Amino acid sequence: MDFKPFVGLDNEKFEQNYSRQTWEYLKQIGLRQDPTRDALEQESRELFGSKANMVTQRQECQLFELILRFAGAKNCIEIGVFTGSSSISIARAIGPQGRLIAIDVNEAFTNVAKKYWKQEGLEDRIELVLRPAVEYLEELLSQGKENFFDFAYIDADKINYQRYYDLLIRLVRPGGIIAIDNVLWYGSVPDVNVLWYGSVPDVNDSSPEALLIRALNLAMQSDPRVNNFILPIADGINLVYKN
Numbered sequence: 001m002d003f004k005p006f007v008g009l010d011n012e013k014f015e016q017n018y019s020r021q022t023w024e025y026l027k028q029i030g031l032r033q034d035p036t037r038d039a040l041e042q043e044s045r046e047l048f049g050s051k052a053n054m055v056t057q058r059q060e061c062q063l064f065e066l067i068l069r070f071a072g073a074k075n076c077i078e079i080g081v082f083t084g085s086s087s088i089s090i091a092r093a094i095g096p097q098g099r100l101i102a103i104d105v106n107e108a109f110t111n112v113a114k115k116y117w118k119q120e121g122l123e124d125r126i127e128l129v130l131r132p133a134v135e136y137l138e139e140l141l142s143q144g145k146e147n148f149f150d151f152a153y154i155d156a157d158k159i160n161y162q163r164y165y166d167l168l169i170r171l172v173r174p175g176g177i178i179a180i181d182n183v184l185w186y187g188s189v190p191d192v193n194v195l196w197y198g199s200v201p202d203v204n205d206s207s208p209e210a211l212l213i214r215a216l217n218l219a220m221q222s223d224p225r226v227n228n229f230i231l232p233i234a235d236g237i238n239l240v241y242k243n
């Protein structure tokens with residue numbers, strides 16, 4: 001694959017100016033206070049230890065909440081619920097008339113999510129599906145749900161990301177949005193073949209996940225069906241608008 005070198009102006013200067021202090025400020029002041037999320041994160045840590053790092057980060061949740069409110073989204077689908085962080089934001093944003101299909105395979109994780117959905121009065125807006133997501137998305141297509149969803153969030157097993165994208169691009173309506181999490185996969189996705197001011201970055205992860213996400217990001221950049229942008233927050237979100 002040939003890469004075109006980046007020829008636009010860039011903002012590296014600004015990014016380097018974000019000191020540790022600025023990042024702390026952004027975390028403390030740039031995000032809304034959210035006691036439910038405080039409790040959910042603490043409980044996830046107590047119950048599941050380091051797996052709690054899977055919780056979708058607050059800045060992403062906040063961003064989804066705003067995007068969905070702007071878009072007036074009603075029918076949403078999420079792959080990867082864990083203890084409910086992102087589903088709470090989606091369900092809040094879609095309002096009482098909205099519906100979120102939340103898919104996961106782990107009952108212990110989603111029992112925690114259910115507790116917080118109930119506490120927030122969101123349980124009527126969320127349908128939990130405990131099944132492997134590929135199988136369920138295929139079933140939705142066979143039920144005629146093509147072009148049905150306003151928003152889809154992909155945040156589950158990375159190895160199936162391409163399949164999730166291929167299925168969701170059909171299930172989401174034109175004008176709808178797909179958000180894909182972890183598209184930088186902790187910095188392992190940048191490709192050694194992409195030149196950076198004539199030198200190569202010192203990352204070259206060839207794990208199946210890194211290769212797969214790298215290929216997906218690359219293919220999406222010129223996919224005529226969509227318009228997209230990788231946001232460098234959290235572990236990278238590919239925000240995809242279906243044309």
Ligand SMILES: C[S@@+](CC[C@H](N)C(=O)[O-])C[C@H]1O[C@@H](n2cnc3c(N)ncnc32)[C@H](O)[C@@H]1O
Nearest residue numbers: 054055056080081082085086104105132133156
């Ligand atoms: C990164 S976590 C999701 C985090 C969640 N979005 C949140 O807000 O905290 C990934 C989740 O994907 C689920 N998962 C893994 N493989 C799956 C599959 N094949 N189908 C559906 N869910 C799956 C896991 O059980 C786990 O809860």
